[in-house]
Amino acid sequence: MSPFAITLDFQRGVLEPCNNFVQRHLSDMRGMYLDAAATEKATKKGDPLLYEVYQYDIPFETGQLLVVTTVLQSGKVGDEYYMTKGHFHEKEDTAEVYLGLQGRGCLLLETAGGDFEALPVKPGTLTYIPPYWAHRMVNTGEENFVFFGVYPADAGHNYGDIEKTGFAKVLVAKDGQPTLVPNPKRGKR
Numbered sequence: 001m002s003p004f005a006i007t008l009d010f011q012r013g014v015l016e017p018c019n020n021f022v023q024r025h026l027s028d029m030r031g032m033y034l035d036a037a038a039t040e041k042a043t044k045k046g047d048p049l050l051y052e053v054y055q056y057d058i059p060f061e062t063g064q065l066l067v068v069t070t071v072l073q074s075g076k077v078g079d080e081y082y083m084t085k086g087h088f089h090e091k092e093d094t095a096e097v098y099l100g101l102q103g104r105g106c107l108l109l110e111t112a113g114g115d116f117e118a119l120p121v122k123p124g125t126l127t128y129i130p131p132y133w134a135h136r137m138v139n140t141g142e143e144n145f146v147f148f149g150v151y152p153a154d155a156g157h158n159y160g161d162i163e164k165t166g167f168a169k170v171l172v173a174k175d176g177q178p179t180l181v182p183n184p185k186r187g188k189r
Contacts, residue, residue, distance in 0.1 A: 006056055006067070010101050013054065013071040013146035020055040026077065029085060032163065034170060034184065035078030042077060046081040049073060050082050064153035072105065072137055079172040086136030086167065088112075090156030093131040096149060100125040103145035106178065108136045108167050116168050118180055130165065134162055138171045140178040 010141045021084060025047045026039060033039050044047055051072040058064050075082045086108070089096070100121040107127050109117040111134070119127050121137070129135045139145035169180045 001059065001064075008069065008148065010146075013052075013069040013101060013144070015054040015056050015067065015069055018054045018056060020053075020057045022053040024050050024053075024085065026050060026116070032083075032085065032166065033077040033080050034172075038078035048075065050075075058153055060153045060156075062152070062154050064155045065150055066155075068149045068151075069101070070137065070141075070147055070149070072103075072139040073140050074103070074142055074144060076173060076188075079174070081138045081140055081171050081173065081178065083108075083138040083171070084136050085159050086134055086162040088134045088158040088161055089131075089151070090158050091152070091154055094152045094155040095131050096129040096135065096155070097150035098129070098137070098150055099148045100127075100128045101146040101148055103139065103143045104141035104184050105145040105147070106138045106140055106171055108138060108169070108171070109133045112161075114168065116142075117167070117170075121145075134167070136167060136180075140171060149157065 027047045041077050053070050057067040061115050073082055088103045100123050107119045107121050111132055166183050166185055170183050171178050172181055
């Protein structure tokens with residue numbers, strides 16, 4: 001493989017060239033929001049776009065690094081802010097780095113053992129996600145939340161565990177402010 005350069009548009013969150021583009025709509029995240037009725041209502045009214053991922057794929061092998069940007073829309077399902085699906089890495093002993101580029105949000109992190117963290121992210125915030133931590137971004141602002149990520153190309157994604165259980169806490173709007181509340185689907189921790 002040869003060295004290369006690509007362009008990152010800090011405002012739009014677009015990588016150019018981009019050879020892997022993903023869009024996630026609300027219908028792709030059925031069951032992940034607390035308010036099932038609000039999910040179904042919004043899905044029937046046009047299935048809103050929640051986020052887009054721009055990735056420049058390279059060989060998925062040890063030693064390579066993937067670069068990715070995510071543009072997470074502003075909005076809510078019921079009282080819960082728009083969020084990414086969230087995942088563990090298939091190769092659990094791999095880390096990831098996120099850098100906030102635009103907007104405001106929160107990085108939710110959790111281990112299989114029940115440790116939980118929530119880190120606010122704004123432009124210029126660099127977050128480190130250690131191995132063995134699931135992670136999800138949430139847009140708590142009024143504009144698109146754009147962030148850049150770097151992770152090992154062979155890390156893979158395990159979305160299934162998060163789809164089944166969610167995170168221990170969710171971010172909802174209470175009195176106009178982002179507030180962490182226990183996830184009733186998980187029981188008390």
